[in-house]
Amino acid sequence: MDQIKIGKFIAERRKSANLTQMQLAEKLNITDRAVSKWECGKTMPDSAIMLELCDVLKISVNELLSGEKINMENNNQKNEQLLLEMAKELERKNKTIWTSMWAIMTVSMIALLAGLLIAAFLIPEGIWQLVAVLGICVVFLIPCFYALKLEISVGAYKCKNCGHEIVPTYSEALWAMHRGTTRYLKCPVCEKRTWCKKVLKK
Numbered sequence: 771m772d773q774i775k776i777g778k779f780i781a782e783r784r785k786s787a788n789l790t791q792m793q794l795a796e797k798l799n800i801t802d803r804a805v806s807k808w809e810c811g812k813t814m815p816d817s818a819i820m821l822e823l824c825d826v827l828k829i830s831v832n833e834l835l836s837g838e839k840i841n842m843e844n845n846n847q848k849n850e851q852l853l854l855e856m857a858k859e860l861e862r863k864n865k866t867i868w869t870s871m872w873a874i875m876t877v878s879m880i881a882l883l884a885g886l887l888i889a890a891f892l893i894p895e896g897i898w899q900l901v902a903v904l905g906i907c908v909v910f911l912i913p914c915f916y917a918l919k920l921e922i923s924v925g926a927y928k929c930k931n932c933g934h935e936i937v938p939t940y941s942e943a944l945w946a947m948h949r950g951t952t953r954y955l956k957c958p959v960c961e962k963r964t965w966c967k968k969v970l971k972k
């Protein structure tokens with residue numbers, strides 16, 4: 771989305787409605803500084819007042835986000851463009867979360883191995899070595915729980931039987947057996963338990 775273009779469009783529509791920045795701000799119960807920031811392309815109108823703003827400017831949300839008047843001919847095309855942009859943005863976000871999940875797991879795995887090696891070689895065999903090993907394993911669980919939270923926050927798990935994309939709750943995912951990111955889940959549609967592959971895009 772082109773914020774500069776949207777800003778110019780807001781200014782243009784405001785002027786043709788014969789409103790000053792102050793008057794527009796008053797109609798929307800916000801400050802004129804906020805209006806000025808939109809028009810400079812520094813910020814986007816909050817989604818909470820977008821509808822009201824469009825109402826005052828006599829444009830559609832679609833037109834606001836495109837930064838131009840849309841006629842019937844290019845309306846569908848614009849709609850598709852916007853949807854595509856939103857999908858791409860979601861995809862980017864998901865990828866970032868996915869990458870950080872793997873980064874967390876990789877670092878914790880290395881730390882776990884290093885910790886276990888140190889415990890095995892530096893602590894003499896006996897009760898303290900056992901305590902150290904158990905302690906390290908318990909600490910290792912903390913990043914695991916966190917990584918699982920990240921893992922289920924993006925995408926879904928595809929049912930092998932019917933193809934339904936399952937979004938499990940945290941505890942469902944926690945108690946399900948897993949191989950990597952493939953989880954053994956019960957499908958709410960066909961009610962079969964299968965090894966469900968992780969799919970990022972919904």
Ligand SMILES: [Zn+2]
Pocket residue numbers: 929930931932933934957958959960961962
């Ligand atoms: Zn199913």
